[in-house]
Amino acid sequence: MNFLNRIRSLIVKELQSLLNDRSGRFLLFMPVILQTVLFPAAATLEVKHASIAIYNEDQGKESRELVNRFAASGAFSEVIPVTSQKQVEDVIGQRDAIVAVRIPEDFSRNIARGETGAVQVMMDGRRSNSAQIVFGYLQGIVDGYLSDRAEADGRSMPSEILTRYWFNPNLDYPNYILPNLIAVITTIGSLIVTALSVAREREQGTFDQLLVSPLTPEMIMIGKAVPAMMVAFFQATLILLVAIFIYQVPFRGSLLLLYGGMFFYSLALVGVGLLISAVSSTQQQAFLGAFVFMMPATLLSGFSSPVENMPHWLQVMTWPNPVRHFVEIVKGVFLKDASLERIFSLIGPLVIISAFTLTMAAIMFRRKTA
Amino acid sequence: MSGLSFRRLKALCWKETLQIFRDPSSNLIAFILPVLMLFIFGYGINLDSSKLRVGLLNEDSGHEAQAFSSALTGSSYLEIHSFDSQEKMERAMVDSQIRGFVIIPQDFSRKMQHTGATAPLQLVADGSEPNIAQFVSATVNGVWQIWQAQRAEDRGQKVKREIALQPRYWFNPSAESRNFLIPGSITVIMTVIGAMLTSLVVAREWERGTMEALLASPVTRAELLLSKILPYYALGMISLMLCVAMAKWILGVPFRGSLLALWVLGSFFLLSVLGIGLAISTATRNQFNAAQASLNAAFLPAMMLSGFIYEISSMPVVLRGITHIIPARYFVAGMQTIFQAGSVWRLLWPEILMLMVSSAVFIGLTAKLTKRRME
Numbered sequence: 001m002n003f004l005n006r007i008r009s010l011i012v013k014e015l016q017s018l019l020n021d022r023s024g025r026f027l028l029f030m031p032v033i034l035q036t037v038l039f040p041a042a043a044t045l046e047v048k049h050a051s052i053a054i055y056n057e058d059q060g061k062e063s064r065e066l067v068n069r070f071a072a073s074g075a076f077s078e079v080i081p082v083t084s085q086k087q088v089e090d091v092i093g094q095r096d097a098i099v100a101v102r103i104p105e106d107f108s109r110n111i112a113r114g115e116t117g118a119v120q121v122m123m124d125g126r127r128s129n130s131a132q133i134v135f136g137y138l139q140g141i142v143d144g145y146l147s148d149r150a151e152a153d154g155r156s157m158p159s160e161i162l163t164r165y166w167f168n169p170n171l172d173y174p175n176y177i178l179p180n181l182i183a184v185i186t187t188i189g190s191l192i193v194t195a196l197s198v199a200r201e202r203e204q205g206t207f208d209q210l211l212v213s214p215l216t217p218e219m220i221m222i223g224k225a226v227p228a229m230m231v232a233f234f235q236a237t238l239i240l241l242v243a244i245f246i247y248q249v250p251f252r253g254s255l256l257l258l259y260g261g262m263f264f265y266s267l268a269l270v271g272v273g274l275l276i277s278a279v280s281s282t283q284q285q286a287f288l289g290a291f292v293f294m295m296p297a298t299l300l301s302g303f304s305s306p307v308e309n310m311p312h313w314l315q316v317m318t319w320p321n322p323v324r325h326f327v328e329i330v331k332g333v334f335l336k337d338a339s340l341e342r343i344f345s346l347i348g349p350l351v352i353i354s355a356f357t358l359t360m361a362a363i364m365f366r367r368k369t370a
Numbered sequence: 371m372s373g374l375s376f377r378r379l380k381a382l383c384w385k386e387t388l389q390i391f392r393d394p395s396s397n398l399i400a401f402i403l404p405v406l407m408l409f410i411f412g413y414g415i416n417l418d419s420s421k422l423r424v425g426l427l428n429e430d431s432g433h434e435a436q437a438f439s440s441a442l443t444g445s446s447y448l449e450i451h452s453f454d455s456q457e458k459m460e461r462a463m464v465d466s467q468i469r470g471f472v473i474i475p476q477d478f479s480r481k482m483q484h485t486g487a488t489a490p491l492q493l494v495a496d497g498s499e500p501n502i503a504q505f506v507s508a509t510v511n512g513v514w515q516i517w518q519a520q521r522a523e524d525r526g527q528k529v530k531r532e533i534a535l536q537p538r539y540w541f542n543p544s545a546e547s548r549n550f551l552i553p554g555s556i557t558v559i560m561t562v563i564g565a566m567l568t569s570l571v572v573a574r575e576w577e578r579g580t581m582e583a584l585l586a587s588p589v590t591r592a593e594l595l596l597s598k599i600l601p602y603y604a605l606g607m608i609s610l611m612l613c614v615a616m617a618k619w620i621l622g623v624p625f626r627g628s629l630l631a632l633w634v635l636g637s638f639f640l641l642s643v644l645g646i647g648l649a650i651s652t653a654t655r656n657q658f659n660a661a662q663a664s665l666n667a668a669f670l671p672a673m674m675l676s677g678f679i680y681e682i683s684s685m686p687v688v689l690r691g692i693t694h695i696i697p698a699r700y701f702v703a704g705m706q707t708i709f710q711a712g713s714v715w716r717l718l719w720p721e722i723l724m725l726m727v728s729s730a731v732f733i734g735l736t737a738k739l740t741k742r743r744m745e
Contacts, residue, residue, distance in 0.1 A: 021656075021659075027659055027662045027663060027666075030666075031662070031666040031670075034666070035666075035670065038674070038675070038689065038692075039674050041685060041686050041688075041689050042674050042675055042680055042685050042689050043674060043679075043680050044680060044681075044684050044685070045417070045500065045501050045679075045680065045681075046500075046684055047681060047683075047684055048683075048684040049683050049684060050683060050684075051683075062533075066533070092540060093711065093714065093716075093717050094717060095703065098683075111532050111533070116531055116532065116533070116534045117532060117533045117534070118533075118534050118536055119533060119534070119535050119536065120536050120538065121535050121536060121537045121538065122538050122540055123537065123538065123539050123540065124539075124540060124541070125539035125540050125541040125542025125543065125545055125549070125550075125710065126541050126542060126550050126706040126707065126710050126711070127550060127681065127706075128539055128542050128545035128546065128547055128549070128550060129417045129547050129550075130681045130684075131539060131545065132545060133504070135535070135537050136504075136508060138535060139535060142533050142535060145533070146531070146532055146533060149532065158515060158518040158519065158522075159488055159489040159490075159518070160488055160489060160511065160514075161488070161489045161491050161493045161507075161510060161511050161514050162488050162489075162493070163470075163493045163494070163495055163503075163506075163507035163510075163511075164492075164493070164494050164495075165494075165495050165496075165497035165503055166463065166494055166495070166496060166497055167496060167497045167498040168497030168498055168500065168503075169497060170497075171497050171500040171503060171504065172500075173500060175497075175498075176498060176499070176500050188662075188665065192661065192662055192665075196657075196658050196661065200657075200658055203577075282395075283570075283574075283657040283658060283661070284393070284395050284570045284574065284657065285394075285395045287566075287570065287657070287661040288395045288398055288399060288403075288566070291562070291566065291665070292398070292403065292406070295407060295410075295562070295669075296406070296407075296410045296414075299410055299411065299414055299415060300410060300414045304415055304673075304679055305414070305415045305416055305417055305501075305679075306419070306499055306501070306502055308419070308423070308469075308502075309416040309417070309418065309419050309420065310413060310414055310416065311413055314413050314414060328466065331498055332464075332465075332466065335498040336464050336466075336498055337464070338464055338465055338466075339461065339464065339465060341465075342464070342465040342466075
């Protein structure tokens with residue numbers, strides 16, 4: 001009982017030092033709220049409100065019809081008519097339009113002769129991902145026009161495969177980004193709290209006081225770990241509520257499984273944080289250590305671009321990264337109601353990572369305190 | 371108490387430089403971190419899916435179905451996994467082993483005799499990864515179009531498209547995402563380096579009480595600010611050059627611009643982020659809070675709102691407005707131009723101008739905050 005009491009008072013002390021300071025409290029809530037408001041709106045690989053420049057040198061009926069279809073399609077918010085190749089270069093160079101279409105003067109004539117009417121599509125390769133998506137829009141518009149023409153002539157067109165999207169039928173980006181945010185934002189909070197807390201006590205000299213108290217290094221570790229995990233759970237719950245009730249992202253899986261994954265994830269993070277904390281002697285070092293871990297960990301988690309697009313050797317190297325596994329857990333539970341085996345296969349690595357980092361942290365603490 | 375003594379300024383800068391080199395963490399930030407980050411960005415962030423894992427269930431034993439499934443298997447963009455039951459295949463997609471699947475139904479060959487507008491096939495993609503899902507849809511459809519054209523040609527039917535789009539990607543002919551992601555990622559790296567270095571430095575002086583000591587000395591505000599900016603500016607510039615050199619020679623991203631353009635653009639961006647870092651640390655006076663605030667004020671906006679991965683023009687109006695106050699936005703656009711289009715000053719000067727304004731604003735803000743603290 002003595003043991004539990006000591007730990008409890010340690011936890012209370014940690015929470016007080018975390019929450020008593022006004023700007024510290026502010027920093028635990030505000031970023032989470034700000035990010036859940038800003039990022040789902042920002043993080044989209046869709047292309048909306050794009051502008052198109054049209055340089056039509058042809059007078060024929062077909063070219064005018066095509067231009068009308070581009071303008072009316074709704075894929076573009078602005079159509080910039082241009083009259084020279086020089087203007088095309090300016091419009092794309094200055095990012096006024098992402099794409100320019102040039103219809104040469106023999107376009108309608110070629111179609112009338114039974115030849116292929118060529119349309120030049122010039123895109124801003126500095127934004128090649130968006131440009132590729134826009135090209136897809138254009139292709140769709142042209143295909144629509146061709147099949148209308150074919151229908152009018154009584155010909156048949158090559159058929160199209162209709163794609164159905166599961167788990168997120170309209171490919172809404174908020175549905176994709178919010179589960180990701182649960183993983184990424186909690187990483188920042190809990191890691192910094194654990195990594196900096198010991199270093200701060202060292203700088204202020206209060207760590208020595210802790211050491212001369214009857215607390216063992218393990219108890220000190222638990223005292224530092226629990227508040228950080230509470231922060232992680234609190235932040236995750238906040239984003240979860242926002243995702244479900246404000247953004248209306250459908251939650252398909254089991255909350256229990258999500259929080260189970262969350263527990264081991266925050267344990268793994270706290271292990272990393274304590275390890276950083278144990279090896280650094282100043283707050284600056286601790287902060288840098290946390291950052292040097294966190295930045296690659298979040299970037300290589302499948303949050304900004306899928307893990308499977310990475311080269312194979314890098315995919316293997318991401319295995320010790322807790323964020324990668326948790327991103328998969330959140331997305332799996334949240335959107336897909338993934339099977340128990342799948343989630344357990346992802347929790348497994350988290351258990352191993354936390355066992356390793358916590359043991360290492362305990363060893364480092366002992367060595368420093370001995 | 372304004373004015374500038376170069377002797378004092380030199381001494382202060384020297385003191386700051388010594389402190390930078392004495393502290394292993396500053397060296398870590400300036401030299402190791404950029405290399406590590408660029409390496410990660412260079413290999414880890416990629417929007418071009420190379421091999422898409424797609425399941426295939428062929429319920430039709432007819433000739434047409436065989437032909438199409440071997441067309442799918444033959445595609446170099448697809449990694450086809452064959453399944454014998456729909457249930458197993460669906461499970462595989464729920465568990466992310468495949469990103470989509472194709473079902474060729476029993477009556478496929480029969481229906482191919484007279485086709486309609488939609489193919490007698492089912493294609494399902496995993497919408498939980500929208501970017502990959504779109505690639506799956508486009509790639510399978512591409513294979514389907516080519517297969518149909520080939521099939522028609524084999525039967526002696528003449529197929530000629532009436533209208534053909536000829537795509538051309540300016541500045542980046544092969545449309546590789548890393549060619550724009552890497553210049554953009556240098557922005558994120560420089561934001562981190564600039565803001566982190568300075569945000570911790572000044573907060574540390576306040577915490578340790580050495581700031582009061584400095585303020586009690588005859589050092590003026592301008593000297594104090596400059597002594598915090600100049601050494602870190604030099605350090606940041608070295609990191610920037612390191613990043614660009616690595617992007618060019620190790621990651622193989624074409625660099626078409628000049629060093630002069632890079633220097634001008636980079637200088638004003640660095641001054642902006644150093645300004646942000648200094649403003650934060652002056653305002654918080656506490657390393658713990660400065661660290662968190664700089665992370666939230668610098669790193670995340672640079673990552674999310676700079677146009678580095680996510681297109682600014684696709685964002686809602688309010689957010690597009692917010693991006694205008696984020697210096698990283700101008701640096702991303704400038705870097706992409708310098709790297710891929712070259713030193714086209716006509717395109718660069720608007721970005722440089724905005725960065726000049728933002729560095730003036732943030733450094734000015736720091737000066738104001740420092741004054742208030744002194745009183």
